[in-house]
Amino acid sequence: MAQSPDILKIAIAGASGRMGHMLIEAVRNDPMCMLAGALDVPSSPGIGNDATGFLGQASGVNIESDVRKGLQNSHVLIDFTRPEGTLAHLKICRELGVKLVIGTTGFTDEQKAEIAEAAKDIAIVMAPNMSVGVNVTLKLLQMAAQAMPTGYDIEIIEAHHRHKVDAPSGTALKMGEVIADAIGRDLKDCAVYERYGHTGERDPSTIGFSTIRGGDIVGDHTVLFAGIGERIEITHKSSSRATYAQGSLRAASFLASKKNGLFDMFDVLSLR
Structure with a gap:
């Protein structure tokens, strides 16, 4: 045929x-x-x-x-x-x-x-992540950042399996880029990838990253917008x-x- x-x-x-x-x-x-x-x-x-x-x-x-x-x-x-x-x-x-x-x-x-x-x-x-759900999440992050450009500390936490060789994940970096662009910042200037020892108070203009590697985790990403009196968490978890x-x-x-x-x-x- x-x-x-x-x-x-x-x-x-x-x-x-x-x-x-x-x-x-x-x-x-x-x-x-x-x-x-x-x-x-x-x-x-x-x-x-x-x-x-x-x-x-x-x-x-x-x-x-x-x-x-x-x-x-x-x-x-x-x-x-x-x-x-x-x-x-x-x-x-x-x-x-x-x-x-x-x-x-x-x-x-x-x-x-x-x-x-x-x-x-x-x-x-x-694209750093081809998942439809992740990309819808990126759109939600863009909307959240535009609505909350100040007054909220932004932290990105990601977890992947023990075999992943790059960190932070490409998805986490894309999340940071989307957020930074939405609030008029350059991620290269405001990203914080490591904290150790006496770091001083958190700079409110920064976007923080935390990386977890272990087991067979396919991919978990959470973005935390922490304000005074409230916080918003936007999370995507991949199981396959x-x-x-x-x-x-x-x-x-x-x-x-x-x-x-x-x-x-x-x-x-x-x-x-």
Whole structure:
């Protein structure tokens, strides 16, 4: 039977990992998507295996370390790997005209500029968290900050599993950026990431971050607006990476009609 021309052909980076498996399963369960490629590092034991073998199914798509080969039949690459890997994939996506959904975190400003430059040629959605719920939470934080620009101390507390290598999380930093922008501050100037010893009184213009790493916590984020006589806590808790996978597919579908440009989940979800 001929495939519908509307079927979105998706490749997954980090196909042997936990998030890779979640993304592959989500693609396989979506009737409007097709798994067209699977990538992993050359040292991965999954190289050469069928990408859906972990599901007890055969897809005919093998996990490749050759990026060009893995992308040759794909419209979009979804990448939740490491900054260095994502940037290597980015170069080849740009060459091949493959669109890109980036869920990787931990980029430097220079690396973000490199992604923005590539977006002149291909369409990219980049967000530190692809969860629909997290991005609705970001919108709520923006509204709260605009309504309470003074008189409230702002603290961001995040918790993730023991294997997460960057801190604070990209989601926590995005929360800080959204809040700072809403109240006319620059997060680079007002963020406080560490407190130890005699710190003196809290500077009311700062935004504080606290990081917890342990166990198998998927991702918890709480923003505290502490005023005199009251406090507001806005919290999002993830119990499954499936939310990130579903949001990623929405981002991939959003890119189907875009030729180039750099977008985020506010664009995907019409939250501007």
